[in-house]
Amino acid sequence: MERSTGKADQKRSICGIRSLFPKTLCILLLTVFSVFSGAQESQGQESQGRVVYFAGSGNAPLDQHLIQLLRGELAPATSLIEITDDQLATLDSGPIISVGPAAFSRVRQANRSAPILAMLVDKSFISGFAERSPGQITGVLYNVPLIRQALTGKAILPQANKIALLATADSVELYEPLIDELPAYGMSARIFLVESNDNLISTLVRALGYGDFLLAAPDSAIYNPRTIKHILLTAYRRNQIVIGPTQAYVKAGSLASSYAPFPEMVEMAGSFLSTFFETGAYPEPSYPEEFRVEVNAQVARSLNIPLPSREDIATRVDRQLAINGEASDE
The missing domain is CATH 1.20.5 (Single alpha-helices involved in coiled-coils or other helix-helix interfaces)
Known part of the structure; x- marks a missing residue:
């Protein structure tokens, strides 16, 4: 009035x-x-009417941290609303942010027409969905391009030129682009096939005998909470290092891993949402532009490895990628 x-x-x-x-x-x-x-x-109503829904991972501290960052990134007139699984099927408009593969699957199954922005998902997980529903499904990729992880290892061990890789029959394709990219950086790699859980350690021992370090990809069939302790101890006893697969595994005993910081991922999510509101379609799934490096100084000391600072490692990797032209495991 x-x-x-x-x-x-x-x-x-x-x-x-x-x-x-x-x-x-x-x-x-x-x-x-x-x-x-x-x-x-009209402009005011459109701005005030913008709503983004949030389907969390179930990890309360993680979800609340992301919500806080997202609310700081989104436009002031955009509302971010947490939703339960029971509410998914009733949503008829507005983009949904899902956190993790399980949350994405729940959203997708409950509401096939919902525009979804997936966070904390790997490229191998989200790519197929995005290709089948271009503009409707996208993702801020959580995993690190393997060429970046390989160069992280070389920044720590400059003399390294051979990389060992463990894979199952289902995950061999994860490494194929990397093998093609490595020669441009003076490196090569060999895949050691793990045929069953029973021969994981014996295959690992052969791999460690070949490579200057073991590069771990986000392959849950090999690298998971049940196996990682045995893998890391076996590598440690043979004075070999493991690079990757994620920041969390560095705390468990990997020497180092590149990772995308949460603020960078949230900033990209905000950019994707702005594009969606302006055009009605999301950009393709992408990696954040900035990566950082996590290191385990205790492991480095135990193996008598001189460890550059995290910032120095990241700078060396960025320089190599800039010189050779960054490839993103495509």
């Missing part, structure tokens, strides 16, 4: 001085005023 009264007063103000203007000019001024006010109202 106050807004309507204000407009009426403005109109009366314009026409209240019509003695100073011809009648036709007054009508023209009123028309311009009405169009301008209508555009402002």
